[in-house]
Amino acid sequence: MIKFKAINKTYNDGHQVLKNLNLTINQGEITVLIGPSGCGKTTTMKLINRLITPSSGEILLQDENIANLDPIKLRRKIGYVIQNIGLFPHMTIAQNVAVVPRLLKWDKKEINAKVDELLNLVGLDPNIYRDRYPSELSGGQQQRVGVIRALAANPVLILMDEPFSALDPISREQLQDELVRLQQEIKTTIVFVTHDMDEAIKIADTIVIMKDGEIVQAGAPEQILRHPANDFVKHFIGSKRMQSVQAMQEPTVDDVMADQPAVIYPSRGLAYAVKLMESRKVDSLFVIDKNNKLLGSVSIYQILDQYKDETKLVADVMKPAPHVVLSGTSLSAALNLMNEHQLSNMPIVKQEHQFVGLITRGSVISHMTELYTSEHIGGEIHAVH
């Protein structure tokens, strides 16, 4: 769809905003350019409709070098939505939406039909809103009009420059949802500039992260979250968001385990063992030595079998633990093992058989509860910039 080839942009004051930029934007996708301010994301976008001319390099739009096209004709093929909405205050909503079709000298009937269709598309009743002026609409409604104005002339491509950043959070969320829905309906290519990582993750098919005029990483949101290219990307995504993604994708046994299970030394007597089970409300104990090394386990049944013999110690009745998992093992592997061997719990050890904790059915459930009731994803964390 769009190819940037070795683009450089240096301003007259010598400041280089883009450094050898190479980028391909795919047809029918939402591509989000993101980065801290001054990273060149807006400049990159404005190169496409020739509001800015590159110092060197070329840009191909549908295999045509845009430098050879008439900028005014080019811009009429490309939808444009800006941060400050930019509706024309002296025109009605219908006139605003019809701006580009009018420039292209469409038939009046055709224009009217298109305006009504588009207003309906974003839930603005044409009978009510057609003849209103922008100042009579709320910010969210105005930017809806801004978006459909960009769609009016069936553009090959839509550029959106931080279109929702000036809106209140509720309108912003709504418009993001609507944009995703619209895009699925009309399958247009959209290039979207933002500095809000939550927004990018929510709407993007491809995220392009930029810094100091260079692309740091480009890829699907999922790919970037799972495999950030470097510390800058990690930092930009935000550590909390990464943690939650990791937790979602592959919790380890360490995330889930109960880390203070009931333990007993092998030298203790059986009566003490029973007391301990009573007080901890468990039916088995793990046996460890002074170095915290896991030796085995005893269950209440094994103890009761030998209870009458007062000379017996825990060491005499315990059984070695047949199944253990190493710390750092994925939870799914541990759960499979528990399922396979019909175990109610699973001890977790470090190297040298050091006992560190225990997975029980209860600990798994409480972990899951925590994960699904707290809103880790898409929450309050914003990228630092």
Place this chain on the structure above:
Amino acid sequence: MPFTNTISSFLQFLQERYPDILVATREHLTISVISILLSTLIAVPVGMYLANNKIKWLHSAVFSIANLFQTIPSLALLAILLPLFGIGMKPAIFALFLYAILPILRNTYAGFQSVDQSIVEAAKGMGYSASQRLFSIQLPLAFPYIMSGLRMTIVYIISWTTLAALVGAGGLGQLIVSGIGVNKQELVLAGALAAILLTVLTDQILGFIEKRVFRKVKAN
């Protein structure tokens, strides 16, 4: 009662002399309208051009010259223009034209500056050509400013036109000057009242037009 006497004698005077007053009013309007039209024709395009250009020295040069005209005392300016244009309407029109340039220029410029740059940029990004941007976006949005500048200028140019009588251009000022010369207070009063009336009336008419034409422009 001397007061009622004054009024009735003034009314009688009006009745006798109203053709002269009408002629003077017509001359007065001619001088004002021509000078304002000329200065509008010059100042509005210049203001538009300046607002869309970022050439600093040109801005300061133009505004300094316009300011300079404004600072010359009106009597002195008329005196300077006499040898150049002779006696009559020409020097008067030229002087008033110079005075009207600055306020119209300033307001045009301010009007264009007031247009939200993001709106202009949106228009550019959507494929408006430079002249389409100028005439269908910037000009309509700047118009309330231009109009208020024009209204203000028209009002004071009409009142200054009374000075035109000093260079033999006629107008309502002529009634006042003659009235002083022959010590006839009715003449002075008639000239002054007519000038005031003309100013107020013009202002009202312009205000009405402004409302009718621009009630649709609802800047945020």
